Amino acid sequence: MGSVSEETVPVPGRAYLLGQPGEGDVTPELLSTDIWTDAMVQQAGIPIVDVPLVTIGGGIGSFVLCDYLRIAGVPTHAVRVLSALDNPWQTYEYLTRVSQIPRRERLRSDSASRPDNIWGFPSYAFSEAIATRSFAPLWHVLVEPIFADYWTPRAGQVFAAMEREARRIRYHDMLAKGLVRVVRRRHDGGYFSLLTPPEGATSTKRIAFRSLYVHVAVGYPGLKFLPDLQRYRTQYNDYHRVVNAYEPHEHVYDQLLSRPGVVVVRGGGIVASRVLQRLMDDRQHKGAQTSILHVFRTFITGPNDGTGSQQPHVFMRRKGGDGWAYQGFNYPKSVWGGQLKERMRKLEGTDRADLYKRIGGTNTPYRRLWQAQMTQGRREGWYQTITGKVLELVPGDGGVVTKISTSRGTLERPADFVIDCTGLEADIAEHRLLADLLEHGGAGRNPVGRLDVERSFELRGARSGYGAVYASGAATLGGYFPGVDTFLGLQIAAQEIVDDLARRRFCSHIGPWRSTLQWLKWLRGTAI
Amino acid sequence: MLPTLFGRIQTRVFVLAVVGGLVTLLITPVLPEGPPYRVTFLILVAVIVVGVAWELVYHGLQQFRWEKDWPTLFGLVTIVNEAALIWLFLQLGWVPGIGHPPGLTPYLLLFVAVWLVTWLWVNGPMRVPLIRWRFRGGRVF
Numbered sequence: 128m129g130s131v132s133e134e135t136v137p138v139p140g141r142a143y144l145l146g147q148p149g150e151g152d153v154t155p156e157l158l159s160t161d162i163w164t165d166a167m168v169q170q171a172g173i174p175i176v177d178v179p180l181v182t183i184g185g186g187i188g189s190f191v192l193c194d195y196l197r198i199a200g201v202p203t204h205a206v207r208v209l210s211a212l213d214n215p216w217q218t219y220e221y222l223t224r225v226s227q228i229p230r231r232e233r234l235r236s237d238s239a240s241r242p243d244n245i246w247g248f249p250s251y252a253f254s255e256a257i258a259t260r261s262f263a264p265l266w267h268v269l270v271e272p273i274f275a276d277y278w279t280p281r282a283g284q285v286f287a288a289m290e291r292e293a294r295r296i297r298y299h300d301m302l303a304k305g306l307v308r309v310v311r312r313r314h315d316g317g318y319f320s321l322l323t324p325p326e327g328a329t330s331t332k333r334i335a336f337r338s339l340y341v342h343v344a345v346g347y348p349g350l351k352f353l354p355d356l357q358r359y360r361t362q363y364n365d366y367h368r369v370v371n372a373y374e375p376h377e378h379v380y381d382q383l384l385s386r387p388g389v390v391v392v393r394g395g396g397i398v399a400s401r402v403l404q405r406l407m408d409d410r411q412h413k414g415a416q417t418s419i420l421h422v423f424r425t426f427i428t429g430p431n432d433g434t435g436s437q438q439p440h441v442f443m444r445r446k447g448g449d450g451w452a453y454q455g456f457n458y459p460k461s462v463w464g465g466q467l468k469e470r471m472r473k474l475e476g477t478d479r480a481d482l483y484k485r486i487g488g489t490n491t492p493y494r495r496l497w498q499a500q501m502t503q504g505r506r507e508g509w510y511q512t513i514t515g516k517v518l519e520l521v522p523g524d525g526g527v528v529t530k531i532s533t534s535r536g537t538l539e540r541p542a543d544f545v546i547d548c549t550g551l552e553a554d555i556a557e558h559r560l561l562a563d564l565l566e567h568g569g570a571g572r573n574p575v576g577r578l579d580v581e582r583s584f585e586l587r588g589a590r591s592g593y594g595a596v597y598a599s600g601a602a603t604l605g606g607y608f609p610g611v612d613t614f615l616g617l618q619i620a621a622q623e624i625v626d627d628l629a630r631r632r633f634c635s636h637i638g639p640w641r642s643t644l645q646w647l648k649w650l651r652g653t654a655i
Numbered sequence: 656m657l658p659t660l661f662g663r664i665q666t667r668v669f670v671l672a673v674v675g676g677l678v679t680l681l682i683t684p685v686l687p688e689g690p691p692y693r694v695t696f697l698i699l700v701a702v703i704v705v706g707v708a709w710e711l712v713y714h715g716l717q718q719f720r721w722e723k724d725w726p727t728l729f730g731l732v733t734i735v736n737e738a739a740l741i742w743l744f745l746q747l748g749w750v751p752g753i754g755h756p757p758g759l760t761p762y763l764l765l766f767v768a769v770w771l772v773t774w775l776w777v778n779g780p781m782r783v784p785l786i787r788w789r790f791r792g793g794r795v796f
Contacts, residue, residue, distance in 0.1 A: 239789075460722040
């Protein structure tokens with residue numbers, strides 16, 4: 128085993144290190160070398176901080192891992208969260224807010240998927256019932272999904288609960304601010320994670336965190352625009368009329384409140400549903416006179432599956448209609464613990480990719496409110512759908528004209544705005560750290576092209592001595608466990624990782640006794 | 656719940672034996688007509704044994720659900736068919752060791768108490784000592 132210390136150099140707050148000789152910056156030699164020695168890092172003048180485990184990202188993925196680790200008895204000084212974020216819910220809150228889920232609105236997440244509570248008990252519904260002294264949330268989860276839509280928590284409840292748990296586990300004591308773009312294996316085992324702290328926070332440009340374990344949870348590598356939208360935006364320099372739902376676009380709703388207009392909405396997923404709800408709410412409650420043209424690439428009329436089959440097997444039949452594929456959550460529920468989880472865990476290669484395809488595909492929940500709004504819109508003629516392939520966007524008629532190839536020929540539809548809700552995700556290599564791991568860290572790709580992880584979420588090919596890199600979240604989609612980029616998926620990954628770390632004797636195994644005692648502490652709000 | 660077949664069976668046997676056993680132990684002395692422990696526990700064993708067969712049926716029905724889940728409500732309403740079948744078996748004398756079955760009132764009180772407590776247990780508190788149970792299709796071991 129290498130000489131990685133199990134002790135940590137104290138890292139008080141953000142101005143944490145004394146000056147070192149040299150520039151303290153990364154050198155071409157370091158960048159071109161896959162495996163670093165301690166001497167190479169020292170020669171570059173980069174200060175080294177020893178810590179047994181670092182988690183890179185600092186979003187909800189890092190947070191739930193820290194939660195598990197702290198509950199498994201790991202002290203705060205043994206973990207560092209390397210992140211540019213002040214709070215773990217920061218990016219998530221930004222994305223949900225701009226995609227029309229402010230704190231008071233409800234997410235698409237199960238009642239028992241609580242990032243602040245590894246047990247999922249009491250559930251969000253239970254907590255809301257107590258907080259509001261109402262039996263309604265409990266009745267709702269009792270009769271869902273048969274007699275009611277799935278009950279889902281308000282975004283604000285999720286963030287407030289995470290804030291409480293962050294305080295309880297002293298999350299911010301573990302936070303070291305900065306960006307990590309490079310993680311390299313260390314010659315004597317373990318890893319160097321190169322942190323770029325905020326300017327002026329330290330006397331050197333970089334700090335090398337030397338650790339035995341690295342956890343990577345950097346979220347989505349990025350969102351991609353549909354090529355025709357990107358072409359229009361760059362060619363006509365118009366970022367006003369053509370927007371992506373994941374970027375701030377309040378100006379669209381503001382203008383539509385001030386005068387009647389036409390909006391083209393593209394996509395058939397949850398974000399499209401949310402944007403439609405916002406447009407329809409503004410019509411119903413604020414007097415907007417917006418006409419909506421909803422463009423589907425594939426129009427679903429009935430039972431379906433992710434392969435696009437019109438006659439899916441009776442055991443693999445998803446509900447659909449009016450263009451949409453309906454599903455409570457972003458995968459069939461049993462991927463988070465039941466039959467599909469067990470099945471996927473045994474599949475390799477194309478078999479795994481095939482099942483991903485069958486259970487995947489764009490979908491949205493069936494919600495009674497949305498159904499009522501769309502029915503009204505169709506009846507009154509202000510909500511129309513069109514199916515086809517968009518050929519291009521061009522300026523015209525005082526707005527933007529969408530040219531669509533349909534079964535009735537090419538149609539041209541002018542609009543004031545186009546909102547892209549397709550949510551295309553960028554390739555993992557778009558992310559600097561993930562690209563570096565692929566190029567220099569030994570990491571590979573899984574059958575659907577993302578990071579290849581073991582069932583324990585250890586990154587395949589990246590082992591270094593006794594050290595290991597783990598990855599969780601969206602970057603690992605396509606692995607043995609499908610629901611990775613969700614609250615519960617991050618917790619399932621964290622549990623597998625902590626169980627693996629317990630096997631490596633880094634922390635205690637969370638057995639029934641520890642679990643129960645720790646749950647009582649959670650319930651009382653006792654800091655750990 | 657998100658059970659697999661093996662998980663269903665394990666949960667059924669474990670929870671009815673442990674939690675159901677405790678409820679039976681506590682409620683038997685206060686039941687009307689005073690059925691002996693031997694009778695109430697034999698009924699509990701019958702619910703477990705016949706229940707394994709029920710789980711096969713439920714698993715089959717679950718296949719028609721896209722989500723492959725078993726909604727909370729299903730876990731509650733299946734008390735109707737299960738209680739009726741065991742009652743029928745008792746009347747037919749098919750539950751070994753029970754010559755004189757209890758009356759309908761003590762039977763229903765016992766059944767409802769055991770069912771409600773175990774149903775509540777698996778829908779929440781079970782996750783506290785067994786943090787991996789819900790991610791493993793209901794497997795306890």
